[in-house]
Amino acid sequence: xxxxxxxxxxxxxxxxxxxxxxxxxxxxxxxxxxxxxxxxxxxxxxxxxxxxxxxxxxxxxxxxxxxxxxxxxxxxxxxxxxxxxxxxxxxxxxxxxxxxxxxxxxxxxxxxxxxxxxxxxxxxxxxxxxxxxxxxxxxxxxxxxxxxxxxxxxxxxxxxxxxxxxxxxxxxxxxxxxxxxxxxxxxxxxxxxxxxxxxxxxxxxxxxxxxxxxxxxxxxxxxxxxxxxxxxxxxxxxxxxxxxxxxxxxxxxxxxxxxxxxxxxxxxxxxxxxxxxxxxxxxxxxxxxxxxxxxx
Numbered sequence: 704x705x706x707x708x709x710x711x712x713x714x715x716x717x718x719x720x721x722x723x724x725x726x727x728x729x730x731x732x733x734x735x736x737x738x739x740x741x742x743x744x745x746x747x748x749x750x751x752x753x754x755x756x757x758x759x760x761x762x763x764x765x766x767x768x769x770x771x772x773x774x775x776x777x778x779x780x781x782x783x784x785x786x787x788x789x790x791x792x793x794x795x796x797x798x799x800x801x802x803x804x805x806x807x808x809x810x811x812x813x814x815x816x817x818x819x820x821x822x823x824x825x826x827x828x829x830x831x832x833x834x835x836x837x838x839x840x841x842x843x844x845x846x847x848x849x850x851x852x853x854x855x856x857x858x859x860x861x862x863x864x865x866x867x868x869x870x871x872x873x874x875x876x877x878x879x880x881x882x883x884x885x886x887x888x889x890x891x892x893x894x895x896x897x898x899x900x901x902x903x904x905x906x907x908x909x910x911x912x913x914x915x916x917x918x919x920x921x922x923x924x925x926x927x928x929x930x931x932x933x934x935x936x937x938x939x940x941x942x943x944x945x946x947x948x949x950x951x952x953x954x955x956x957x958x959x960x961x962x963x964x965x966x967x968x969x970x971x972x973x974x975x976x977x978x979x980x981x982x983x984x985x986x987x988x989x990x991x992x993x994x995x996x997x998x999x
């Protein structure tokens with residue numbers, strides 16, 4: 704894929720640590736952009752150069768490298784295969800919080816759950832996939848939401864799979880420990896029921912209770928590579944604030960792959976800043992950022 708990387712503005716040099724001998728030059732940035740695209744399909748334009756440089760600076764120091772050119776030489780060497788996962792971890796954007804985009808959770812409560820429960824004789828559980836789970840706030844928000852809104856007699860009839868391309872954020876997610884200020888959108892009753900308050904060195908932190916953490920299964924996964932590790936299809940898939948980093952062909956590929964893992968009548972939720980307008984797909988728009996796979 705061709706990119707034309709403009710030279711960084713003068714202000715970009717101010718972000719470079721003093722021990723680095725060079726800034727991130729055109730050729731090195733182009734190489735890293737291409738490598739990241741090939742591995743993750745994340746599209747980085749010229750405006751992301753400062754971000755890439757700043758996120759890699761600490762890593763260069765850790766590796767005793769004095770320039771981005773040396774880092775690119777490492778990535779071209781056999782040792783670069785092992786380093787590649789760290790590169791993807793650092794570049795992936797992982798901003799999230801509990802109950803982000805609350806309209807989605809309201810739709811799940813008011814439309815999706817009642818519709819699903821209205822069908823008698825179901826034997827399979829309600830299956831949810833948080834496909835870009837980041838540090839766990841989204842899948843744990845879903846777990847809280849289903850625990851609160853499924854009837855007690857149906858409490859065991861839902862399960863959540865959570866995936867992310869970044870091993871770094873998955874480590875945080877599996878621990879399920881969060882600072883108190885990150886839980887402001889969780890109501891006090893839900894906080895009491897589903898979290899343990901930390902003490903001593905963990906003061907100011909809360910951990911998701913074991914019974915809820917056991918309902919969420921985390922996996923490392925690149926959404927655009929290989930077969931998905933699930934033998935079943937899902938009633939609900941969330942892929943929010945992911946496609947904004949992909950070009951159009953990649954968006955279409957991803958939507959087609961996700962649609963194939965939806966049951967007929969299942970829903971795909973994307974971010975409110977995203978749209979499938981202009982993307983080839985077979986889904987029906989229900990509300991902004993909410994799509995339905997029509998029944999066969």
